[in-house]
Amino acid sequence: MKRSEINALMEDADRFLREHRFLLPPFAYWTPDEWAANSGRAREIVECGMGWDITDFGRGDYARCGLFLFTLRNGRLENLEAGKGKVYAEKVLIVDEGQVTPMHFHWIKTEDIINRGGGRLVVKLYNSTEEGGLADTPVHVRLDGVEHTLPAGETVRLAPGQSITLTPGLYHEFWGEESRVLVGEVSSVNDDHTDNRFHEQVGRFPTIEEDVPPLYLLVGDYEKYVS
DSSP: OBHHHHHHHHHHHHHHHHHTTOOOOGGGGOOHHHHHHHTTTOHHHHHTTOEEEEEOTTSSOTTTBOEEEEEEEOOOHHHHHHTOSOOEEEEEEEEOBTOBEEEEEESSOOEEEEEEEEEEEEEEEEEBOTTSOBOOSOEEEEETTEEEEEOTTOEEEEOTTOEEEEOTTEEEEEEEEEEEEEEEEEEEOOOTTTSEEESSOOOSSOOOBOSSOOSSOBGGGHHHHOO
């Protein structure tokens, strides 16, 4: 992805979030100089991967296969293993109409995906096999705490206010329907480097062509810009 495209997507996402009265924390808007000045006090943000996260999953077509995320809070896997400290994470996502996040599951993370407003969020579900394939067995899932049993490959349509709980090993793919969707994610600790298992090979983080300076730093930029 070109940095200019990422910058434009950041501005567009910020407008959309504000329209829904969803405000990002101050560090979202720090310049590289402000990051340098605050790096010693902001280690949790850097080490836990909090902040802007925009990806085309290596497909080169963000409109068709991509996702906007901002990680608002997150802990570390050692917190989860110890059962104390910050054992949770929270994200806000923007999913465009027809924009697919590819089929994947998480090895450890349990997450609630919540439609916070806009169109419908369509989620396709499969159990996983021991070999990492798509199972043909019925899927047992909770929607707003209510148990449902669905055929393999069934889609669930979440209207604004509805949510789904996705447990480890449960394959899911999702996209927006009718219009852009504001999505919340509340989960156990998130680790995008080790805890994602995509059914088909994708790039979780984009390769960036630096045609202009960054408007704001992505989580993938911290290594370069934050000492």
